[in-house]
Amino acid sequence: xxxxxxxxxxxxxxxxxxxxxxxxxxxxxxxxxxxxxxxxxxxxxxxxxxxxxxxxxxxxxxxxxxxxxxxxxxxxxxxxxxxxxxxxxxxxxxxxxxxxxxxxxxxxxxxxxxxxxxxxxxxxxxxxxxxxxxxxxxxxxxxxxxxxxxxxxxxxxxxxxxxxxxxxxxxxxxxxxxxxxxxxxxxxxxxxxxxxxxxxxxxxxxxxxxxxxxxxxxxxxxxxxxxxxxxxxxxxxxxxxxxxxxxxxxxxxxxxxxxxxxx
Amino acid sequence: xxxxxxxxxxxxxxxxxxxxxxxxxxxxxxxxxxxxxxxxxxxxxxxxxxxxxxxxxxxxxxxxxxxxxxxxxxxxxxxxxxxxxxxxxxxxxxxxxxxxxxxxxxxxxxxxxxxxxxxxxxxxxxxxxxxxxxxxxxxxxxxxxxxxxxxxxxxxxxxxxxxxxxxxxxxxxxxxxxxxxxxxxxx
Numbered sequence: 001x002x003x004x005x006x007x008x009x010x011x012x013x014x015x016x017x018x019x020x021x022x023x024x025x026x027x028x029x030x031x032x033x034x035x036x037x038x039x040x041x042x043x044x045x046x047x048x049x050x051x052x053x054x055x056x057x058x059x060x061x062x063x064x065x066x067x068x069x070x071x072x073x074x075x076x077x078x079x080x081x082x083x084x085x086x087x088x089x090x091x092x093x094x095x096x097x098x099x100x101x102x103x104x105x106x107x108x109x110x111x112x113x114x115x116x117x118x119x120x121x122x123x124x125x126x127x128x129x130x131x132x133x134x135x136x137x138x139x140x141x142x143x144x145x146x147x148x149x150x151x152x153x154x155x156x157x158x159x160x161x162x163x164x165x166x167x168x169x170x171x172x173x174x175x176x177x178x179x180x181x182x183x184x185x186x187x188x189x190x191x192x193x194x195x196x197x198x199x200x201x202x203x204x205x206x207x208x209x210x211x212x213x214x215x216x217x218x219x220x221x222x223x224x225x226x227x228x229x230x231x232x233x234x235x236x237x238x239x240x241x242x243x244x245x246x247x248x249x250x251x252x253x254x255x256x257x258x259x260x261x262x263x
Numbered sequence: 264x265x266x267x268x269x270x271x272x273x274x275x276x277x278x279x280x281x282x283x284x285x286x287x288x289x290x291x292x293x294x295x296x297x298x299x300x301x302x303x304x305x306x307x308x309x310x311x312x313x314x315x316x317x318x319x320x321x322x323x324x325x326x327x328x329x330x331x332x333x334x335x336x337x338x339x340x341x342x343x344x345x346x347x348x349x350x351x352x353x354x355x356x357x358x359x360x361x362x363x364x365x366x367x368x369x370x371x372x373x374x375x376x377x378x379x380x381x382x383x384x385x386x387x388x389x390x391x392x393x394x395x396x397x398x399x400x401x402x403x404x405x406x407x408x409x410x411x412x413x414x415x416x417x418x419x420x421x422x423x424x425x426x427x428x429x430x431x432x433x434x435x436x437x438x439x440x441x442x443x444x445x446x447x448x449x450x
Contacts, residue, residue, distance in 0.1 A: 014306070025343075031299035032339035035291070038298050043429045050402075072309060081436055082402070084379045088387075089403045099396040104418025 011037075011044045016061060017068040045069065049078045053086075150226070152181040154219060155239065157254035168236075169258035177229045183222040184241055186214065186254055191243035195250065196225045201236040232260045270317075270324050278324045281331060282338050296320075296342050303343075307350040315353070319345050375443075382442035386435055394431045401428045 013019035014027060030037050051057050052065050069075040153171040173180060184196070194214065198207035207227055214223050223241060236259050242250040270278070282296075283289035300316035308315060322345055323330070334341055387395055400413055401424075414424040442448055 017306075028299070028303050028346075029340060029343050031302055032296045032343055033292075033299075033337070035295050038295060038302065039426070039429065041302055042433065043425050046429065046432065047425070068306065072305065072312070074305060074312060077440070078436075080376075080379060081383075081439065084376070084383050085398075085402050088380060088383055089399050098399075099392045101393060101396055101400075101413075101416060103416055106418025 011041055012048070014041070015045055015048055015069060016064045018064060045078065049082050053079065053082050149177060150179045150181050151177040151229075152183060153258075154183045154185060154222070155256040155258055156185050157241075157256050169256060170261060171232070171258050172261045172263060173229065173232065174263050180227045180229050180232055181224055182227060182239070183217070183219070183224050184239070184254065184256060185220055185222050186241065187221070191253065193243065194223045194253065195242045195244070196223070197240045197242070198227065198231070199238045199240070201238070207231050234260055234262045236260075270321055274324045274327070277327055278320070281327060292339070296339055299339075300342060300346055303346050304350065307346075308353050310353055315349060316346075319349055322349070378443055378446070378448070379439065381448040382439045383435075385442060385448035386438035389438060390431065390435065397428065398431050398435070 010019055010023065010027065014024075019027070031041065048057070048065060048069065052062060052070075057065060070079060151173055153169075155169045155171075171180070171182075191214070193210070194212040195210040196208065196212060197205055199205050209225050212223050212225055214221050236257070239256040239258070241253045241255070243253050244250045279286060279289035279293060282292045297316055297320065300319050301312045304310070304315040304319075305312035319342060323342055330341065387398075390398065397413075401410065403409075410421055410424060414421045417424065419427070
């Protein structure tokens with residue numbers, strides 16, 4: 001019969017008489033104070049009786065067991081109990097009905113989760129949660145990496161669409177673009193941050209972004225804003241750039257008109 | 264060997280109070296100490312371990328008034344000291360007939376086997392049907408993964424199963440032994 005040798009090695013050795021004598025006193029003193037150890041010793045004795053009876057012990061273990069455990073009437077009594085139990089069940093008539101044992105839903109769990117250690121179960125649940133989040137993170141990260149190329153366009157303020165065909169900013173978006181980076185050219189500025197509001201030609205606000213900052217580029221000082229491509233369908237748009245002046249107020253810095261053409 | 268000083272009720276209560284001020288805790292400690300002494304004497308002497316364990320307890324209880332004045336430490340260690348001493352004594356002295364196991368009239372082995380069989384049959388009826396079936400399946404045969412499958416069915420580990428079975432078997436053995444001492448199965 002297989003058992004976990006690591007756990008009850010000393011106990012098993014004690015029963016067989018192969019234990020380290022230096023640790024014997026400590027072990028025996030523990031038997032007087034540790035209920036669980038006492039019980040474990042009895043369990044190991046039962047298992048060794050079983051192994052002895054079924055021939056699972058090695059030759060040397062058999063000899064030791066006979067010399068140490070079976071030398072007393074009490075030890076032999078244990079063996080007789082096992083033999084009698086086996087005979088009893090072997091002689092039960094075939095018609096003797098077996099009592100069905102209650103089946104637990106936990107039988108579907110792996111062995112280590114069927115344990116009664118809450119620490120183990122919590123650790124396993126925590127590990128699963130970490131794995132799920134790690135997986136989600138990886139998926140989201142891959143999705144962001146898999147976005148199409150960003151298309152940049154520079155807008156110059158002040159050009160307002162004129163029905164008469166006055167020139168306005170044109171943003172010609174190639175296919176397969178997920179993000180349109182609008183670089184809003186501005187003059188000298190001392191604002192700490194900016195807010196962008198995007199309107200359709202009909203005046204409907206379809207996108208806003210705040211806490212933007214100005215940056216110096218080759219074309220001058222710009223405020224950049226990334227607009228999801230699906231928002232800017234073919235058509236005309238107006239973009240307002242503002243900066244906060246106080247807690248609840250802001251002033252317009254610039255306005256931009258542009259036409260989106262999809263290739 | 265000391266005179267057969269019997270542990271009377273007062274002495275027993277004194278002993279318990281020495282083990283622990285809380286009586287319930289003291290009773291548990293007493294059972295553990297006694298159980299441990301039986302095991303120690305089982306492995307260190309050829310004599311009846313239970314009787315020797317009780318001898319040790321008697322010796323300690325008898326000297327308790329003196330011990331309490333001077334001894335400081337875990338009482339269990341004191342018991343252990345007495346156990347080692349008693350084990351040495353019995354290794355050196357001729358064994359008394361009353362303590363030699365099996366010195367009393369031994370029934371015919373076949374009769375004894377029959378009695379044990381009948382006692383087991385009787386005692387098994389005292390178990391619940393589920394426990395009886397558990398005992399049966401655990402001891403019935405040596406299928407390679409019998410116990411593993413049984414543990415899985417119950418939704419517990421093999422370790423838990425061994426403990427559960429042990430807690431079924433121990434009272435069963437006591438029942439059988441008691442029945443055999445009486446000489447007839449209890450119905």
